[in-house]
Amino acid sequence: MAASENTTPRRHAIGEVLFRHETILLLVLIAEWFYFNSVGRRFGTLDNTFEIMRHSAEIGLLALVMTPIILTGGIDLSVGSLLGLCAILFGKLWRDAGMALPLAAGCTLLIGALAGGLNAVLIARLRLPALIVTLGTYSLFRGLAEAITRGVDTFTNFPDSFLALGQQHFAGLPTQVWFFLVVTVVIWLLVHRTTFGRSLRAIGFSPEGARYAGLPVERRIAQAYILAGVVSALAAIIYTARLGQAKADAGTGYELFAITAVVLGGTSIFGGVGTVHGTLFGVAAIAVLDNGLVHARQPREMAGMLTGVLLLAALGAGALPKLLAKLRGPRHSSAPPS
Amino acid sequence: MLRRFSRTGFQGGRAPPHSKTQAPNLLLRDFDLMQKYSREISVAIVLALLLLVMAIAAPAFYEPQPLLSRLAREAPTLIVACGVALVMVAREIDISIGSIFALCGVCAGLLAGSGWPLIAVCGVVVLIGAVLGAMNGALVAGLRLPSIVVTLATMVILREGLRWKQQGAFINLPDAWQWFGLSQRGGQWTLIACALILLAVLAWVSRNLAAGRFLYAVGSNAEAARLAGLRPRWITLAVFVFMGALAGLAALLNVVQSPQVDPKSGTGLELKAIAAAVVGGVAVSGGRGNLWGVFVGVLLLACINPALTYLHVEAYWEKAIQGAIILLAVIFDGLRNRRSTN
Numbered sequence A: 001m002a003a004s005e006n007t008t009p010r011r012h013a014i015g016e017v018l019f020r021h022e023t024i025l026l027l028v029l030i031a032e033w034f035y036f037n038s039v040g041r042r043f044g045t046l047d048n049t050f051e052i053m054r055h056s057a058e059i060g061l062l063a064l065v066m067t068p069i070i071l072t073g074g075i076d077l078s079v080g081s082l083l084g085l086c087a088i089l090f091g092k093l094w095r096d097a098g099m100a101l102p103l104a105a106g107c108t109l110l111i112g113a114l115a116g117g118l119n120a121v122l123i124a125r126l127r128l129p130a131l132i133v134t135l136g137t138y139s140l141f142r143g144l145a146e147a148i149t150r151g152v153d154t155f156t157n158f159p160d161s162f163l164a165l166g167q168q169h170f171a172g173l174p175t176q177v178w179f180f181l182v183v184t185v186v187i188w189l190l191v192h193r194t195t196f197g198r199s200l201r202a203i204g205f206s207p208e209g210a211r212y213a214g215l216p217v218e219r220r221i222a223q224a225y226i227l228a229g230v231v232s233a234l235a236a237i238i239y240t241a242r243l244g245q246a247k248a249d250a251g252t253g254y255e256l257f258a259i260t261a262v263v264l265g266g267t268s269i270f271g272g273v274g275t276v277h278g279t280l281f282g283v284a285a286i287a288v289l290d291n292g293l294v295h296a297r298q299p300r301e302m303a304g305m306l307t308g309v310l311l312l313a314a315l316g317a318g319a320l321p322k323l324l325a326k327l328r329g330p331r332h333s334s335a336p337p338s
Numbered sequence B: 001m002l003r004r005f006s007r008t009g010f011q012g013g014r015a016p017p018h019s020k021t022q023a024p025n026l027l028l029r030d031f032d033l034m035q036k037y038s039r040e041i042s043v044a045i046v047l048a049l050l051l052l053v054m055a056i057a058a059p060a061f062y063e064p065q066p067l068l069s070r071l072a073r074e075a076p077t078l079i080v081a082c083g084v085a086l087v088m089v090a091r092e093i094d095i096s097i098g099s100i101f102a103l104c105g106v107c108a109g110l111l112a113g114s115g116w117p118l119i120a121v122c123g124v125v126v127l128i129g130a131v132l133g134a135m136n137g138a139l140v141a142g143l144r145l146p147s148i149v150v151t152l153a154t155m156v157i158l159r160e161g162l163r164w165k166q167q168g169a170f171i172n173l174p175d176a177w178q179w180f181g182l183s184q185r186g187g188q189w190t191l192i193a194c195a196l197i198l199l200a201v202l203a204w205v206s207r208n209l210a211a212g213r214f215l216y217a218v219g220s221n222a223e224a225a226r227l228a229g230l231r232p233r234w235i236t237l238a239v240f241v242f243m244g245a246l247a248g249l250a251a252l253l254n255v256v257q258s259p260q261v262d263p264k265s266g267t268g269l270e271l272k273a274i275a276a277a278v279v280g281g282v283a284v285s286g287g288r289g290n291l292w293g294v295f296v297g298v299l300l301l302a303c304i305n306p307a308l309t310y311l312h313v314e315a316y317w318e319k320a321i322q323g324a325i326i327l328l329a330v331i332f333d334g335l336r337n338r339r340s341t342n
Helices: A014-039 A045-069 A079-095 A101-125 A132-147 A162-166 A175-193 A195-203 A209-211 A217-243 A254-264 A274-297 A300-330 B002-012 B020-036 B038-057 B064-089 B097-113 B118-142 B147-166 B175-179 B184-208 B210-219 B224-226 B232-255 B268-278 B291-310 B315-341
Strands: none
Touching: A014 A274, A014 A300, A045 A079, A045 A175, A045 A209, A045 A254, A045 A274, A079 A101, A079 A132, A079 A217, A079 B002, A079 B064, A101 B020, A101 B315, A132 A209, A132 B184, A132 B315, A162 A175, A175 A195, A175 A209, A175 A217, A175 A274, A175 B210, A195 A209, A195 A217, A209 A217, A254 A274, A254 A300, A254 B147, A274 A300, A300 B147, B020 B064, B020 B315, B038 B315, B064 B097, B064 B184, B064 B210, B064 B232, B064 B268, B064 B291, B097 B118, B097 B147, B097 B232, B097 B268, B118 B147, B118 B175, B118 B232, B147 B224, B175 B184, B184 B210, B184 B232, B210 B224, B210 B232, B224 B232, B268 B291, B268 B315, B291 B315
């Protein structure tokens, strides 16, 4: 959790394990798809596919930006609350301050960056544990949203041109999916094709080592949290457009879905290991499960339970080979769990 | 590390006899104690200031009956916060406690409804909590999975399973159950006494008994603890089992306060408990923390909402202020650590 904890080197061939993990997840996803397709009559239609995409865009965005953070060995519990705060500030700027919608959206993104910057300063500069800092801002952002709206105020009656962003199609896909795709591509390139991504992994493996290697550790960590703030604000705008209203409780619990999706996608919570496409598979697995169970006429609660079981199974599958090897071989002086 | 251990060793010893000839020593010792507990003391000072402000600005805050009710409502939180503080001292974390709490509450309601005697229900509910905790502990210690993810998964599984089973329906409790069959006043005093006795025992155990010191040893450096002959994984398992049992106990103390059991109770309890522990000076990186500090943290966070009400500030600010307090506490820690390392 604290970035400085992670100093034990990994002994496994990471590429191999990762390959296996994501393949399994993809197989699970395909199995889910075929099962629900055979059970639910309307499940496999294009409309329903679009519906799944539409509903998972916000959590997907949060999960995407959570990936770089978890890669550094950090965590961000505040993204869901920040989504709520940005949604109502967006409404406030538009309705009460009389801003044009594009300007209000721009300001909201700026606010997201500032809020992410608060996390960044506390975590990167003061070197406080990310879990606790974002627990504090989780409370703070939600509390500010509630205080600003006094718990009751909601923002509605957005113009249709804005609602189209969340409810209409553009060039054959739901409009928000285009935003999602752009963010996906950007973050995939950042994490997998730039030195930025490599330094995030290096920091996740060993912050001290990364520092000695001359990487700007503080700046990289700060950038990851600011990015999360900006994209949370974007998710807030999309959320508002999809539902047509902004309320203080928007995005409650989204941070847990996002973290679940990232970990399900094979990213190690201790940092250093993980991929963006793994996260995408994770988001898809959760979204398909959620939607498919409705079509299969199963209780909604089943989705949450199965997601939890899937998460434990994914973790267990990763841990099992290690355990078996240990049982078979003689006891080495292995590092204890941290 | 060495310093931390020598300090804690000192803290466990008996105080030297007070005498005039030892006055300089005594002063130094007091200064040392002040420094060691500066974190806990500063939170206590903040709490004292808040209470003082309330005494001047809104004396109605201290009316005995509402005050007693408020304290009784915080008794379960205190127990859970003590448990999570011990888990954090052992360098793990448990965010499934809110769900275990709710599940245990519902179990207590169902068992009581089907006519089980009170003692049996109490025993079984605490046992259920311990078993659920053992499940977490087995996954964390046995498979060496990260505790935050394991307990995230069990939190969701238990919470959703409970919602599936109960569909949000409340459970009526037999009349004899409320306040354990005592009068309201007597019941509230009993709850508070239970929580305080447990706190005192745990605080003493964690400082003076080997079992308590093991947690600090494992949380400070698990590998060193292993080389010293401890078995960190069994200790991790034990602390999760204990946490589960405490969550069950807290659920009992919560259930008896109202005529019905709310299956949604305990939502967000895990974050509240962790926040109280952090404000009280427990380090999430393990090996540091004091249960009396946690006590002060619980009281401080519990005071915010009533204080706002009595000061006629809108209660919507509660969460924001709570968040600000957590951030201030952790910033305080960060600045202090920085000074001590420089």
